[in-house]
Amino acid sequence: MVSARFGRSMEEATGSSARPDPAQTRRAILGAARQRFLHYGYRKTTIDEIAADAGVGKGTVYLYFGGKEDILLTLVQEIKRDITGRMRAIAAAPAAPPEKLTEMLVARIVAVYDACTETPHGCELVEEIRPQIVHCGREEFDAQLGLIADVLREGHRQGAFDVSDPARTAHLLAAACAAFFPPYLSPAFPAPRTRAELEAGARELIGLILRGLRRCR
Numbered sequence: 735m736v737s738a739r740f741g742r743s744m745e746e747a748t749g750s751s752a753r754p755d756p757a758q759t760r761r762a763i764l765g766a767a768r769q770r771f772l773h774y775g776y777r778k779t780t781i782d783e784i785a786a787d788a789g790v791g792k793g794t795v796y797l798y799f800g801g802k803e804d805i806l807l808t809l810v811q812e813i814k815r816d817i818t819g820r821m822r823a824i825a826a827a828p829a830a831p832p833e834k835l836t837e838m839l840v841a842r843i844v845a846v847y848d849a850c851t852e853t854p855h856g857c858e859l860v861e862e863i864r865p866q867i868v869h870c871g872r873e874e875f876d877a878q879l880g881l882i883a884d885v886l887r888e889g890h891r892q893g894a895f896d897v898s899d900p901a902r903t904a905h906l907l908a909a910a911c912a913a914f915f916p917p918y919l920s921p922a923f924p925a926p927r928t929r930a931e932l933e934a935g936a937r938e939l940i941g942l943i944l945r946g947l948r949r950c951r
Contacts, residue, residue: 754790760798762788764812767805772853776806776862806863807870814871817845818878825881831889832948836940838882839907843914843936847929850916860916879904886947895947903947910943911936 766787770779781802785792799805821838829837850856860867882904889895897903914936927935 756798759788759790759794763790763795763798764805764809767802768809771806771809771859772855775855776802776859803863803866806859807866810863810867811871811874813845813849814874814878817842818874818881820845821878821881825885831885831892831894832944835882835885835889835907835944836937838885839911839940840933840936842878843911844929844933846915847932851929857916879908882907889947897947907940907943910939914939 763784767779767784770784770787779802781795782792784802784805785795788795795805799808820841824834824838824841827834850860863870879901883900886895886897886900886903890897890900914932
């Protein structure tokens with residue numbers, strides 16, 4: 735069972751006179767919820783099960799989160815934050831702007847694919863909260879667009895791109911890549927498809943776009 739991974743309850747482990755570290759408690763709840771959601775699905779998971787697996791009382795879960803949906807959205811935000819970190823590392827690498835832009839966009843697409851296909855319930859989780867995902871982690875989405883725009887500006891300065899409005903172009907690039915995100919409704923990319931097929935298609939599309947952005951010499 736999932737709960738076996740966490741051993742004794744947090745209250746038992748720390749003793750009645752000691753107060754558990756809030757950050758540790760929050761991590762335990764998120765970790766337990768993630769395991770439950772991925773292995774059993776969103777609908778079949780209850781707050782009671784999450785609390786038991788995290789080694790805390792049910793009331794403690796509600797001290798940190800508004801409910802099951804809030805927990806899931808928090809997990810989605812963490813995934814988006816990790817993607818931003820990957821993109822920032824690529825943007826800071828000593829590579830040419832076209833190469834950096836390609837790797838940043840591919841990393842964003844592949845990271846979402848990996849998160850959704852880690853278990854059979856991954857895409858189900860996306861479907862459960864798809865309307866909320868648009869607004870969830872908006873700060874991270876804006877940060878990612880900012881990183882893309884920065885690389886476009888860098889490429890423009892170096893003469894690699896002809897981009898008059900990097901911020902607008904960043905938005906258009908993100909929109910062009912939308913077909914590579916679940917639920918994969920685009921008829922051009924019908925599900926199912928493998929990770930390799932997804933990445934190859936993404937690189938092909940990005941390559942076409944970047945050729946259009948290149949400055950004529």
